[in-house]
Amino acid sequence: MRKEIMEYQKSLRLSSNLMDIYPGINADSQEEFLLKLLRELHKDREEKRRLRNLKNAGFLVIKSLDAYDYSQIQFPDALNIYELESLSFLEKKENLILYGSVGTGKTHLSVALGAKAINQGKKVVFYRVHDLINQLESNDERQVSRVYKKIQESDLLILDEWGYLPLHQEGARLLFDIISNCYETKSIIITTNIEFSKWKGFLFDEKLTAAIVDRLVHHSHMLIFTGKSYRMINSLMK
Template identity: 85%
Template sequence: MGQEKLASLSFLEKKENLILYGSVGTGKTHLSVALGVQAIAQGKKAVFFRVHDLINQLEDDDPKKVSKVHKKIHQADLLILDEWGYLPLHQEGARMLFEIISACYEAKSIIITTNIEFGRWKGFLFDEKLTAAIVDRLVHHSHMLMFTGKSYRMANSLMK
């Protein structure tokens, strides 16, 4: 997917997903947020969650808070899930993530930032069938953008 096509957000109209894959510090989150801001500027609704924070919010004891999170996601045109696979999920968290992905499938666009290849997703989702179902739904209408190079943070660290 070229820069011009990406910047036009045409993937949103088609309910396509973006998987931003690459090393730590290469700009995946930065681009996902920029695309979310661009979507909002175009009158769309975008929501951003770090995956672990989303699961924690969905596990809240207050059903009103959980309902509010589901409503935010349901109303969004774009769901951004950052740090996909950075921390392992427990079985219930993985099930909740599957439900979110399934509800969004062909209904809205999802952007995922990750540094973990598909073959290792089972390591943080813990269930082979669940992992296969999530990958299947995400990949069906997705573009993968590869991020290479050195970490921006490391290259610009004050500790030299």
């Protein structure tokens, strides 16, 4: 009988944990048992989806908002800490630009927000800008297609190290395509230590730079990180 149950389980694509779940269910009727079983199966499926989305996001290290220090961040008038952590900007398809010196916690905050979004059922993708461009310039058409599909299906795109390395003309054009495709359809978080006036220095073309800035700044909030490098501070304390 167990073997037959497992065959139906596989055919119906039910949780592989079915045989572990149902023995622990207490119910006064068959209907109640079925309801509780379905609840547990749904819970198990959602948890597996969450873990899969967390893995597929591309985070280098998972971060959390727990005890995050906002004391060295200047918030715009239209956004406060509560609204940021509630992820209300996602529902509005708004962008975040995290600007400040290296090591001040920009990447940590972006990843922590992304991880929370995934925990709430959203799809998130994380790329270092230069890594993204390298993948889009690959000769492997299937890989390029996967990248575009992954971004298209996401609710939030995180672009880390914006401006860290200069792009050539084709790379800048590819980045413009990504930003344009995301415009008003999903949120983007950018981490950068480069002020707007200097973006032309790594985006190659003045008109392209203006077009990218226009799409990013519209519906966006800028958070300015004013603190010293956490990595430098921790290194000096050792």
